[in-house]
Amino acid sequence: MQFTAKLVEILPLQTGKGRNGEWKKQDIIVETPGQYPKKVCVSVWGDKLDGVTLKPEQQYDISFDIESREFNGKWYTDVKAWKITPESSAKEDVPPEYNGPSSAEGFPPAGGYYDEPPF
Numbered sequence: 001m002q003f004t005a006k007l008v009e010i011l012p013l014q015t016g017k018g019r020n021g022e023w024k025k026q027d028i029i030v031e032t033p034g035q036y037p038k039k040v041c042v043s044v045w046g047d048k049l050d051g052v053t054l055k056p057e058q059q060y061d062i063s064f065d066i067e068s069r070e071f072n073g074k075w076y077t078d079v080k081a082w083k084i085t086p087e088s089s090a091k092e093d094v095p096p097e098y099n100g101p102s103s104a105e106g107f108p109p110a111g112g113y114y115d116e117p118p119f
Helices: 090-094
Strands: 002-010 014-018 020-030 039-045 061-073 074-086
Touching: none
Parallel strands: 039 074
Antiparallel strands: 002 020, 002 061, 014 020, 020 039, 061 074
């Protein structure tokens, strides 16, 4: 799965040692776009952030998996990112907004006959 979201907060890096060796985990808080934005905590394990500089208030494309597990009769759900990149620049390819003709294009200046009703 994938979504684009604004980075809100970077939580402290967590590290430790397990039976498989050392591990590191970075949790980040992102906010989804839309009429009703949602904040989501995304966990990034291991070296998935190598080469990526996270900056609050910037947009990121986040590829992730959702995983739930049971512990002592309660269920816990994690959003685990496996790829984070700055938002793609596809929006920059959109042409600038058209604001209508200018007087340089042969139309009469303001106050000309276009200000009068057509009847």
